[in-house]
Amino acid sequence: MAEPTAKRQITVPLMADLATRGETPEILFWVGCAGAFDDRYKRVTRAFVRILEHVGVNYAVLGMEETCTGDPAKRAGNEFLFQMQAMQNITTFDGYGIKKIVTACPHCFNTIKNEYPALGGTYEVIHHSTFLQQLINEGKVGVAGGGEFKGRRITFHDSCYLGRANNIYEAPREVLAVLDADLVEMKRCKTNGLCCGAGGAQMWKEPEPGKKDVNVERTEEALAALDGNVAALDKLYGVESGNEGATPAPKANGQDSIIAVSCPFCMTMMSDGVKNKERENNVQVFDLAELIATAEGLNA
Amino acid sequence: MTIQNLIFLLVAVAGIGLFVWQVRKIRANILVGRDREMSGHVGERLNKMLLVAFGQQKMFKRITPALLHMVVYVGFLVINVEVIEILIDGIFGTHRVLQFLGPVYDALMATNEVLGALVIIAVIAFWWRRNRTQPVRRFTGPELRAWPKLDANIILYIEVILMVALFTMNTSDLKLHQLRGEDLPGAFPISSLLTGLFPSNLQALEVLERVGWWAHIVGILLFLNYLPSSKHFHIIISFPNVYYSRLVPQGQFSNVDSITHEVKAMLDPSYQVPAPAVGPDGSAAAPTPFGAKDVDDLAWTNLMNAYSCTECGRCTSVCPANITGKLLSPRKIIMDTRDRVEEKYNSPLIFQPNLYGAEAKHPEQEQLDKANHTLLRGYVTPEELWACTTCNACVEACPVNINPLESIIEMRRFLVLEESAAPNSLNVMFSNIENNGAPWAFSPSDRFNWADDLFVSEKEAVAKS
Numbered sequence: 001m002a003e004p005t006a007k008r009q010i011t012v013p014l015m016a017d018l019a020t021r022g023e024t025p026e027i028l029f030w031v032g033c034a035g036a037f038d039d040r041y042k043r044v045t046r047a048f049v050r051i052l053e054h055v056g057v058n059y060a061v062l063g064m065e066e067t068c069t070g071d072p073a074k075r076a077g078n079e080f081l082f083q084m085q086a087m088q089n090i091t092t093f094d095g096y097g098i099k100k101i102v103t104a105c106p107h108c109f110n111t112i113k114n115e116y117p118a119l120g121g122t123y124e125v126i127h128h129s130t131f132l133q134q135l136i137n138e139g140k141v142g143v144a145g146g147g148e149f150k151g152r153r154i155t156f157h158d159s160c161y162l163g164r165a166n167n168i169y170e171a172p173r174e175v176l177a178v179l180d181a182d183l184v185e186m187k188r189c190k191t192n193g194l195c196c197g198a199g200g201a202q203m204w205k206e207p208e209p210g211k212k213d214v215n216v217e218r219t220e221e222a223l224a225a226l227d228g229n230v231a232a233l234d235k236l237y238g239v240e241s242g243n244e245g246a247t248p249a250p251k252a253n254g255q256d257s258i259i260a261v262s263c264p265f266c267m268t269m270m271s272d273g274v275k276n277k278e279r280e281n282n283v284q285v286f287d288l289a290e291l292i293a294t295a296e297g298l299n300a
Numbered sequence: 301m302t303i304q305n306l307i308f309l310l311v312a313v314a315g316i317g318l319f320v321w322q323v324r325k326i327r328a329n330i331l332v333g334r335d336r337e338m339s340g341h342v343g344e345r346l347n348k349m350l351l352v353a354f355g356q357q358k359m360f361k362r363i364t365p366a367l368l369h370m371v372v373y374v375g376f377l378v379i380n381v382e383v384i385e386i387l388i389d390g391i392f393g394t395h396r397v398l399q400f401l402g403p404v405y406d407a408l409m410a411t412n413e414v415l416g417a418l419v420i421i422a423v424i425a426f427w428w429r430r431n432r433t434q435p436v437r438r439f440t441g442p443e444l445r446a447w448p449k450l451d452a453n454i455i456l457y458i459e460v461i462l463m464v465a466l467f468t469m470n471t472s473d474l475k476l477h478q479l480r481g482e483d484l485p486g487a488f489p490i491s492s493l494l495t496g497l498f499p500s501n502l503q504a505l506e507v508l509e510r511v512g513w514w515a516h517i518v519g520i521l522l523f524l525n526y527l528p529s530s531k532h533f534h535i536i537i538s539f540p541n542v543y544y545s546r547l548v549p550q551g552q553f554s555n556v557d558s559i560t561h562e563v564k565a566m567l568d569p570s571y572q573v574p575a576p577a578v579g580p581d582g583s584a585a586a587p588t589p590f591g592a593k594d595v596d597d598l599a600w601t602n603l604m605n606a607y608s609c610t611e612c613g614r615c616t617s618v619c620p621a622n623i624t625g626k627l628l629s630p631r632k633i634i635m636d637t638r639d640r641v642e643e644k645y646n647s648p649l650i651f652q653p654n655l656y657g658a659e660a661k662h663p664e665q666e667q668l669d670k671a672n673h674t675l676l677r678g679y680v681t682p683e684e685l686w687a688c689t690t691c692n693a694c695v696e697a698c699p700v701n702i703n704p705l706e707s708i709i710e711m712r713r714f715l716v717l718e719e720s721a722a723p724n725s726l727n728v729m730f731s732n733i734e735n736n737g738a739p740w741a742f743s744p745s746d747r748f749n750w751a752d753d754l755f756v757s758e759k760e761a762v763a764k765s
Contacts (some may be wrong), residue, residue: 006758008756061642063747063748067744074553076729077591078730080717083559118555118560119555167539168548168550173485188618200689203696203739204728208628208683236337
């Protein structure tokens with residue numbers, strides 16, 4: 001099975017370099033602050049770039065010219081700071097004649113797609129879950145036989161800013177479907193999905209006093225789905241009825257299970273939640289891009 | 301025209317007139333909100349109103365209450381056809397004037413009776429869900445004590461009384477006709493089962509028929525005038541509320557235009573800031589604050605939201621902050637908005653909810669700043685506002701498209717932009733964005749380090765091509 005592989009170093013193309021050569025790439029990969037600075041999410045950025053390189057997408061990044069989209073400022077009520085950031089980014093985008101933007105962060109995605117147009121910046125903005133789905137539909141990413149995730153139990157945690165905010169529920173699930181894994185849904189999924197607790201600038205502050213942290217509540221739900229522990233599911237609050245997910249079959253200690261995410265903040269919150277529940281030995285948290293890059297054998 | 305007809309006419313005119321007067325007060329309350337451009341998209345809006353308001357699309361996320369509510373809702377719509385007949389009979393002294401419809405009248409009366417019985421069953425189920433030892437969780441919570449709790453039950457009691465009056469009228473009328481050997485136009489599947497319970501005295505039956513008739517119509521007129529004081533006003537205002545609800549993606553927050561002008565002027569000194577709005581007397585209007593401190597800083601649609609709220613608590617039951625024990629409850633913010641607008645502007649005429657146990661309703665009230673008696677701080681505390689994750693679960697859950705998130709963000713804007721009263725950790729985040737272009741304290745020069753030593757593994761076949 002193991003085909004001989006070669007290892008190639010990637011020089012990530014910079015928008016500025018392309019511009020000096022008079023070239024405009026097809027897409028801008030917007031990395032985002034978490035993708036650039038957060039050690040865990042940098043691995044997602046690198047996985048996504050491996051996929052872009054593997055498929056041969058004509059792309060570039062802004063590198064040090066990127067700056068915060070202003071999302072956390074806007075959600076926290078600092079409209080002034082948000083608009084300053086937005087204007088700065090729009091100037092950068094328009095300077096390079098950018099038309100199409102792909103990002104692995106639902107918050108950046110939502111802000112650029114929905115809130116920049118009123119400030120004069122209209123672009124085609126695609127979240128990486130939709131982009132990966134397109135690559136799969138076009139046959140550019142095959143993941144023959146599901147790769148190493150075949151048969152492993154995976155549950156997808158919906159990001160609020162992808163799901164309810166922008167009605168993207170199916171793309172990440174279709175991406176996961178190619179892994180030929182044992183996909184299970186949580187009690188609260190899709191439109192009923194429970195937030196990880198980090199949205200609305202919560203990522204940068206301590207939670208208000210309460211009974212528990214939101215990410216712990218959500219992780220308990222994810223673990224209950226992965227373990228097929230119906231009793232634990234029933235103990236959680238949720239919708240009164242109309243659970244959209246099937247009840248998963250019990251699985252001893254959820255061995256080798258995965259919580260799949262599509263957002264840097266969800267990644268942090270769910271990883272912290274798994275540590276809080278002391279389950280990091282048998283449950284891992286991965287982004288969609290990492291799962292696809294690994295299954296496709298692109299890591300080097 | 302008999303004396304009875306005249307009395308009826310006066311009662312009907314007074315009842316409807318009083319209701320119109322109360323509705324005008326509510327309209328005035330809603331219009332104290334800031335103006336918002338709402339024209340256009342008529343087809344799209346009508347379609348949404350048809351699905352969400354008329355068709356109750358979002359109710360069906362939870363099937364049990366959806367079916368119970370559907371019974372009462374359809375009952376209300378269909379039984380109101382009979383109210384038209386009662387109005388005509390009452391004014392002109394006719395009896396069952398719509399009987400000329402023949403088989404249609406039979407079907408109408410039969411449907412009314414079946415729905416009437418189902419309404420009573422549904423209302424009992426509703427009462428049980430709210431009043432048993434452990435009620436449905438969303439019918440509990442600090443904001444649902446005192447008046448809101450009483451209000452919910454009053455509505456259920458009135459609905460049962462109206463249905464009992466309907467059956468009293470029909471059954472006694474049916475038995476009267478049977479005893480006289482006459483045929484009563486219409487079909488009465490439920491009342492025909494009840495005739496045995498009624499007296500066989502003709503005079504008593506005539507009195508009962510009149511009592512049922514008057515109780516039904518007077519009850520409806522009283523209920524109509526109770527609506528403006530009650531959450532039950534949703535039966536009317538949820539339609540315009542859904543019509544005017546947002547058409548853009550839920551994740552899209554409004555941009556503050558006045559700030560856009562400021563930012564553009566800062567970046568480009570030649571930018572011309574539009575002249576400030578001029579009041580009707582030609583003088584410059586007072587500058588509006590950023591965000592919302594009180595109800596009149598919110599948009600009129602946010603205030604209409606407050607009048608559309610049925611206090612069902614679907615928003616609060618899915619709120620991640622509320623689920624995990626934080627103070628935030630989206631329902632409370634919407635209810636507070638209505639209470640505050642009625643405290644500051646017009647109260648409904650009959651019942652004034654603010655006078656009924658406000659302290660019991662807001663146990664946190666003692667901690668609130670009484671000097672700043674505005675929506676923000678007087679009703680809604682910063683602690684509630686800062687607990688929001690902006691996840692849109694409340695917006696998604698509301699069956700009548702109320703948007704608590706808009707009001708929360710407007711009050712956050714006031715806290716941050718007018719008072720600089722954000723939690724300290726958020727101020728650190730703001731200054732990180734200002735200085736480093738990232739919400740964390742990282743150096744911008746490290747932003748591209750992720751690309752160092754990056755390799756991709758390539759299969760030979762791919763590498764060759």
